[in-house]
Amino acid sequence: MAESGKRDVVFYVADQGMKAMIGAFLDRKDFHHKLDCGPFVFDSRRDIKVSDNKDSELPVRAGALLQSWRGEYERAVVVMDHAYQGAPPVEEIRKRIGDQLEGFWPQYAVVVIDPELENWFWSDHTETIKKALVWRPSKGDERTPRQVLEDAGLWTPGKDKPDDPKGAVDYLHRLKYTAPKNNGIFRRFAEHVPSVRGCRDAAFRQLTETLKGWFPPSGSTTTFMTTTTTEYGQ
Known part of the structure; x- marks a missing residue:
């Protein structure tokens, strides 16, 4: 728990599959060792919020949808798929959502999985x-x-x-x-995957590097501010 009394990070995800995979992985006692980051307070039942809206609506409404949790959390991560009809480029989606979060969340990340969550499954x-x-x-x-x-x-x-x-x-x-x-396939995969260090998916790398920056391993003095301008796999 942060010194402010707020919880460390809220994950706002586009669907139940994302909640199952991210939640099951971060609920593991060894998750910080798998990610090479420091530990942080996390409970998937509380710290992952699932959107009632479609992926296509998040670039327009994500900022407003996250407003109610500003007083409870220090940081925010938005996770969504890129595979929806009429989707603009990944970087444009990041920018649109980032513009909504900027100034309200001191630390945030916008993770757009290209094309969709199943890309994290195949390994x-x-x-x-x-x-x-x-x-x-x-x-x-x-x-x-x-x-x-x-x-x-x-x-x-x-x-x-x-x-x-x-x-x-x-x-x-x-x-x-x-x-x-x-969605059990995502939960079972996240519960049992022995390592994620070899994953080359750009969105997954962005998420892991963000968490390592926010929560550096013990002994590190790294500081990090995540925005949507960071390039991954481009």
């Missing part, structure tokens, strides 16, 4: 992905999720991610390779 951690999906291929099929998607032409060999991260999950579900589709 090199095959066994974690299987556990998250509740992987259940037919007898004799020993392929990994990646191999199934490559054979279907949905994952280009040599690429880090499927060509359509969300469509890849939908495909596996339709073919009964997985348990019923719900």
Whole structure:
């Protein structure tokens, strides 16, 4: 808890899937070691707020929607997908929301996942992905999720991610390779992923670098002010 009596950071996210993944990861006792940051006060039941609005409305209304928590929190993080109809470039979304937060929140970050949350799911951690999906291929099929998607032409060999991260999950579900589709896949993945240091997704890197800047590891004197002008993966 900050010296002001306010809680450390509020996460304002666009949907329940984001709450499941971010909440499950930050609820882990070892999360600060995984992120190489210092510990901070966090409780997913309290510190993640889920928007009732569509992704497309957040660039217009995020500042107003966060107003009611200014007295309770020191910092704010807005997380949303980029994959919605008519979406402007990622940097334009960051700027629009940042303009609304500037002057009201001394420290804030705007994280726009391109294209969407499933991009954080697909990784090199095959066994974690299987556990998250509740992987259940037919007898004799020993392929990994990646191999199934490559054979279907949905994952280009040599690429880090499927060509359509969300469509890849939908495909596996339709073919009964997985348990019923719900936000549990994000929670299970975040609970069991052994490391996130190899993740090269620009939005995830932005989030982790922001938290490291706000909450430096013990012994560090780093200070950090996050704005939407920082470039990642551009």
